[in-house]
Amino acid sequence: xxxxxxxxxxxxxxxxxxxxxxxxxxxxxxxxxxxxxxxxxxxxxxxxxxxxxxxxxxxxxxxxxxxxxxxxxxxxxxxxxxxxxxxxxxxxxxxxxxxxxxxxxxxxxxxxxxxxxxxxxxxxxxxxxxxxxxxxxxxxxxxxxxxxxxxxxxxxxxxxxxxxxxxxxxxxxxxxxxxxxxxxxxxxxxxxxxxxxxxxxxxxxxxxxxxxxxxxxxxxxxxxxxxxxxxxxxxxxxxxxxxxxxxxxxxxxxxxxxxxxxxxxxxxxxxxxxxxxxxxxxxxxxxxxxxxxxxxxxxxxxxxxxxxxxxxxxxxxxxxxxxxxxxxxxxxxxxxxxxxxx
Numbered sequence: 001x002x003x004x005x006x007x008x009x010x011x012x013x014x015x016x017x018x019x020x021x022x023x024x025x026x027x028x029x030x031x032x033x034x035x036x037x038x039x040x041x042x043x044x045x046x047x048x049x050x051x052x053x054x055x056x057x058x059x060x061x062x063x064x065x066x067x068x069x070x071x072x073x074x075x076x077x078x079x080x081x082x083x084x085x086x087x088x089x090x091x092x093x094x095x096x097x098x099x100x101x102x103x104x105x106x107x108x109x110x111x112x113x114x115x116x117x118x119x120x121x122x123x124x125x126x127x128x129x130x131x132x133x134x135x136x137x138x139x140x141x142x143x144x145x146x147x148x149x150x151x152x153x154x155x156x157x158x159x160x161x162x163x164x165x166x167x168x169x170x171x172x173x174x175x176x177x178x179x180x181x182x183x184x185x186x187x188x189x190x191x192x193x194x195x196x197x198x199x200x201x202x203x204x205x206x207x208x209x210x211x212x213x214x215x216x217x218x219x220x221x222x223x224x225x226x227x228x229x230x231x232x233x234x235x236x237x238x239x240x241x242x243x244x245x246x247x248x249x250x251x252x253x254x255x256x257x258x259x260x261x262x263x264x265x266x267x268x269x270x271x272x273x274x275x276x277x278x279x280x281x282x283x284x285x286x287x288x289x290x291x292x293x294x295x296x297x298x299x300x301x302x303x304x305x306x307x308x309x310x311x312x313x314x315x316x317x318x319x320x321x322x323x324x325x326x327x328x329x330x331x332x333x334x335x336x337x338x339x340x341x342x
Contacts, residue, residue: 003044008267010052016275017282019060020226021049023116026107028072035098037073039106046114054116059200059223061119061154061178064111066147067133069103070096084132088139100143101150108151119154119178120147126157126172128165137169144175154178158204161186173197180204180224182337183212185321191220204228206324207339208256208274213281216340218288219318288314 010021023046026039046062049055055062074083074090077099083090090096111118124133126140135143144155156178159169173179173193180202181187181194194201202224206212217225256275262268291307298304327337 003048005262005268006045006048007051009269010048010054012267012271014052014054016279018054019056020054020062021045023049023062023064023118025065025068026103026110028069028076028103031073031076031099035095035102037099037103037106039069039103041107041110043114046116050114050116058117061117061224063226064107064118064120065124066104066107066120066143067123067135069107070100070143071132073099073103087130087132088135091139091142097146101146104147104150104153108153111153119156122147122155122157122176124158125160126164126169127160128167137164137167137172140172141175156180156202159187159190162189173199178202178224180226182206182324182327183216183220183321184324184327184337188321195221200224202226206327206337208278209339210277210281210284212324212340213278214284215288215314215318216322217281218285219315220320
């Protein structure tokens with residue numbers, strides 16, 4: 001049962017400290033008139049996330065997407081399979097903007113009805129030679145601007161680094177509300193631009209280690225920390241001969257959550273200790289944030305000064321751009337780090 005599986009997985013995620021989840025987008029079923037679309041939305045993941053205790057604070061935003069709706073509109077405008085063979089060709093259709101913005105307005109109304117904070121991913125890992133599921137810099141910025149014109153939805157994007165194919169990607173920060181980056185030297189200018197513009201900083205695909213989810217996250221002022229897939233991780237499967245094989249009933253490419261019979265195990269998985277590392281990191285971050293708030297309300301100046309000195313020394317001791325295992329250059333394609341090597 002799909003609802004039962006989602007509820008059990010979300011309950012586990014919340015137990016180890018996750019505060020948000022992916023909740024899906026809209027399904028464009030037709031073009032109606034000149035600039036209207038018919039869209040259906042599935043409330044199941046939203047309801048399961050809310051029941052699990054996700055999204056209790058405004059910054060704990062569920063992850064939504066928007067490019068899928070644009071691609072469907074393009075297909076219905078006669079660009080099938082062209083929109084997936086030549087990503088960005090949809091902009092040759094002037095009608096795209098009106099249809100897309102109507103879908104976005106309906107998405108916002110649905111999210112408001114569901115009562116959970118949401119961040120909409122404009123494009124996943126934009127690049128100058130895009131795949132069907134992403135776009136280049138120009139088209140990513142245009143989609144982000146269209147979303148802001150049509151709605152009050154918060155937008156985010158996941159650039160792979162400061163540059164792509166020799167092009168400066170830091171202008172992305174001017175077009176979105178949240179910039180989610182790899183926490184490595186290759187994103188240094190992007191992080192600086194995000195801070196300068198007062199935008200929200202997130203980190204992604206850095207690993208499942210305690211340090212990056214906790215002290216490092218706090219050190220860098222990140223409001224979000226996530227992986228591209230909640231069951232991704234690492235570590236071996238003792239005794240299993242092919243841990244890196246994609247298609248087996250026992251591993252998801254040696255992921256942190258191993259598939260198991262859903263009628264016997266909650267959520268249909270067994271988990272590795274990577275999640276305990278993440279849980280400890282989230283607790284570390286919560287401790288530091290609690291200390292920050294306690295300092296602000298402290299009645300004894302001497303005690304407050306001592307705590308401030310401790311936090312300042314801690315921040316100074318944590319490097320801004322430590323080495324992340326398995327994270328190559330921004331030109332290396334999709335990047336998935338295996339944790340901070342510290």
